Amino acid sequence: MHDSMHRRRVLGMIGAGAAAWTASPALAVVSTQAGTAQDAFTGPGPNPYWNGVGPYVSYPQKLPLQRLTDRSIQLETPRQYFREAFTPNAAFFVRYHLSSTPNAIDLATWRLRLEGAFKRPVEFSLQQLVREFKPVNVAAVNQCSGNSRSRFQPRVPGGQWGNGAMGNAMWTGVRLRDLLERAGIGRDVSWIQFEGLDHGVGPADKPSGRFMKSLPAHDPALDRAVIAFLMNGEPLPMLNGFPVRMVVPGKFATYWTKHLSFIRALTHEDENFWMKPAYRIPDTPNGDTTPQDIASGKVKSVPIGTVDMPVRSFIVDPDGSAPLVQGMPSLIRGVAFSGHGAVVKVEVSTDAGKTWSRARLGANHGPYSFRTYEHAWTPQAAGRYTLAVRATDKAGNVQTDHGVWNPGGYLWNRIERQDVTVLRA
Numbered sequence: 001m002h003d004s005m006h007r008r009r010v011l012g013m014i015g016a017g018a019a020a021w022t023a024s025p026a027l028a029v030v031s032t033q034a035g036t037a038q039d040a041f042t043g044p045g046p047n048p049y050w051n052g053v054g055p056y057v058s059y060p061q062k063l064p065l066q067r068l069t070d071r072s073i074q075l076e077t078p079r080q081y082f083r084e085a086f087t088p089n090a091a092f093f094v095r096y097h098l099s100s101t102p103n104a105i106d107l108a109t110w111r112l113r114l115e116g117a118f119k120r121p122v123e124f125s126l127q128q129l130v131r132e133f134k135p136v137n138v139a140a141v142n143q144c145s146g147n148s149r150s151r152f153q154p155r156v157p158g159g160q161w162g163n164g165a166m167g168n169a170m171w172t173g174v175r176l177r178d179l180l181e182r183a184g185i186g187r188d189v190s191w192i193q194f195e196g197l198d199h200g201v202g203p204a205d206k207p208s209g210r211f212m213k214s215l216p217a218h219d220p221a222l223d224r225a226v227i228a229f230l231m232n233g234e235p236l237p238m239l240n241g242f243p244v245r246m247v248v249p250g251k252f253a254t255y256w257t258k259h260l261s262f263i264r265a266l267t268h269e270d271e272n273f274w275m276k277p278a279y280r281i282p283d284t285p286n287g288d289t290t291p292q293d294i295a296s297g298k299v300k301s302v303p304i305g306t307v308d309m310p311v312r313s314f315i316v317d318p319d320g321s322a323p324l325v326q327g328m329p330s331l332i333r334g335v336a337f338s339g340h341g342a343v344v345k346v347e348v349s350t351d352a353g354k355t356w357s358r359a360r361l362g363a364n365h366g367p368y369s370f371r372t373y374e375h376a377w378t379p380q381a382a383g384r385y386t387l388a389v390r391a392t393d394k395a396g397n398v399q400t401d402h403g404v405w406n407p408g409g410y411l412w413n414r415i416e417r418q419d420v421t422v423l424r425a
């Protein structure tokens with residue numbers, strides 16, 4: 001398509017997205033449905049469910065998702081939406097920290113502002129972003145630092161996510177670097193800060209009413225970062241950051257600022273609440289520690305942005321909801337990803353991790369995307385089986401059976417298991 005025609009179409013679509021939202025501004029719950037009763041999770045090991053037992057609710061532009069909390073809004077993606085490499089926008093998880101989030105944005109007045117210690121502070125309308133910069137596409141996984149936190153033993157406070165605080169999308173936008181170069185970064189600038197439009201009191205006992213996140217000015221992640229205005233070819237759902245959000249391939253979602261409206265050049269390290277003490281990990285191998293070491297007060301912490309997301313893989317099918325049958329072919333399948341570069345291998349076990357077979361990988365959408373895998377399995381005997389899956393990334397990292405522990409409930413990447421029953425033919 002001709003470039004300027006394409007840009008006009010993009011702007012038209014984004015305008016239509018804003019209108020669609022404004023037509024139903026109330027964050028009304030339009031349907032609820034009780035979750036399936038499940039046994040309480042009793043510790044590491046085979047875990048038959050992903051999403052706990054909360055209600056499924058529909059927010060504007062969203063399918064029914066599992067609600068963790070309403071203020072701030074936290075919605076988890078049900079397992080079945082991870083069958084495909086790209087997570088549908090309407091099923092994509094939602095996480096906010098603050099109580100007040102935008103439900104309409106006037107694009108006539110909205111601006112993205114580059115302010116603070118830049119040489120040439122500057123602001124852009126959405127039209128300018130789309131027209132004045134070269135658009136880029138990147139497939140990348142947005143994963144909450146606390147994804148799978150409910151697996152932690154001992155339990156830690158925070159949203160008790162199953163595995164659905166993640167999603168993969170094809171993001172279209174402009175390179176953050178291109179904007180930073182327009183504004184000019186002087187030598188005295190050491191951190192770049194990002195802020196959206198949401199605000200509020202936050203958690204009752206916490207000081208912050210503003211969600212601000214920063215990365216070091218020379219972090220290579222800033223060269224990969226994209227300010228996205230399309231998600232899977234559509235305007236971003238309001239709850240996922242309309243009109244533009246940060247996409248930082250390989251880094252946890254806490255840096256993926258939604259409704260991005262302020263980019264600030266700082267001449268000092270950002271130590272606002274959401275950088276310190278929030279979102280810190282132990283400065284230890286794999287961010288792993290123990291409650292005893294934390295209590296000793298000797299564990300040094302660093303921002304979670306210091307690390308890339310660890311390699312993970314998930315079993316989507318079979319999910320244990322129906323038995324398999326002896327002698328009948330079945331398909332074990334799911335997704336894998338890593339923040340350290342491409343997934344190079346996924347292995348599947350049907351004997352609880354004693355022996356492993358290489359699974360077939362699906363299409364390659366780039367190093368920061370979900371990669372689907374599948375493995376044909378015909379169980380020969382009736383009985384109970386424990387399936388397991390592990391991935392290896394380009395950097396040579398491989399998942400293990402060790403469950404990480406840190407007080408924030410971050411960086412979980414233990415080997416996933418799934419129990420299934422096989423009936424006699």
Ligand SMILES: Nc1nc2c(c(=O)[nH]1)N[C@H]1C(S)=C(S)[C@@H](COP(=O)(O)O)O[C@H]1N2
Binds near residue numbers: 142198
């Ligand atoms: N403006 C804003 N951006 C934000 C947040 C927020 O609270 N406000 N939360 C971050 C965190 S911790 C996560 S996990 C992701 C969630 O992205 P999603 O809601 O699009 O799934 O948004 C990130 N960007």
Ligand SMILES: [Mo]
Binds near residue numbers: 095
């Ligand atoms: Mo998060």
